[in-house]
Amino acid sequence: MKTLKPLGIVTCMTLVSACTTNPYTGEQQASKAATYGAAAALGCGLIGAIDSGKHARNAALGCGAIGAGVGAYMDVQESRLRAELQGTGVQVAREGDNIRLIMPGNITFETDSYNLKSSFYPVLNSVGTVLAKYHDTTIRVSGHTDNTGSRAYNQTLSERRAASVADYLATTQVARDRMLVEGRAFDQPIADNSTTAGRAANRRVELYILPKTS
Template structure:
């Protein structure tokens, strides 16, 4: 058994040694995060096979495959499924490293000055919940935004209520509350010009940030 463990460890170190990137500022070599995740999974899964019977190893195979895929691949698959499920819904899907962002404009989610979700948007949120339920190793920030029309305190409260409405709906579809963190930022983070109707419509939105849980 010791021989098997040693071989697996050496193999993992070899993988790590061959998959590094150089920091452009310091010149130091760093192992890519997804590679670290995958190699660590390879060690764990290898030890399962080396120390337990074949039935136990087979039962662990699905989990080992997910670990070995790495954070990047895990988020790649989730992004692809979200894009497929939300095609034509009006929800924007963006990717930044190991984080996925969903942008939900208020014109498809809420009536003016309301925080109750439009029934026509249920199917889109159901599609989001379906994917989030499948990919459990993520945390979810639900952030509400408004345009600059009206008083700041009113806008902040409205954005908070809208974020909570989306979070509550997702929770009702089976997403655990401990994965969901709703916030209301009011008019403080515009993405377009509040001096135009089009710009204001872009600023009125709910964003869902899907972030991989670090191993």
């Protein structure tokens, strides 16, 4: 017992230390990976202190890995996406463990069309490469419009634009069954629809990259 209790404590301290650094980018950051890893490591250290058996040690190691895994897995995807999409006009936002890609309409589609611009293909190829590699996520593809025209027209247009993006991503080895496609018409503006610039910002497709829950 006395020789095995320190193992649990050392394991806990090691995991906390590792989790303060992004294991993929090497950046020092207070990411969710660090938070979850620290919490998991504390719990695992207690397991090791209470039960010194082989099963407890294995459980402790597994607990720490799981705690750090979700945040770190999303961290590295975010880093890759930012590198791939720099200068393309696509915005990358991190929201907790989720990643949000905002694709403005002016670089994705012609006006009143749901046919992708050929100039946008390389951008989607880059997105697809990352999504295909990190496949333990689900993807919500949402189409958005400004408030010009009827609701019925904008609903259909937003759905078709989202579907066009999803269909193209499927050609880059991103499984179609990972993607939920939806149209939001003009219900979720991110800018003022009373201005030209605002309407242009609202015409967009967004990708939400979400860690799998099971």
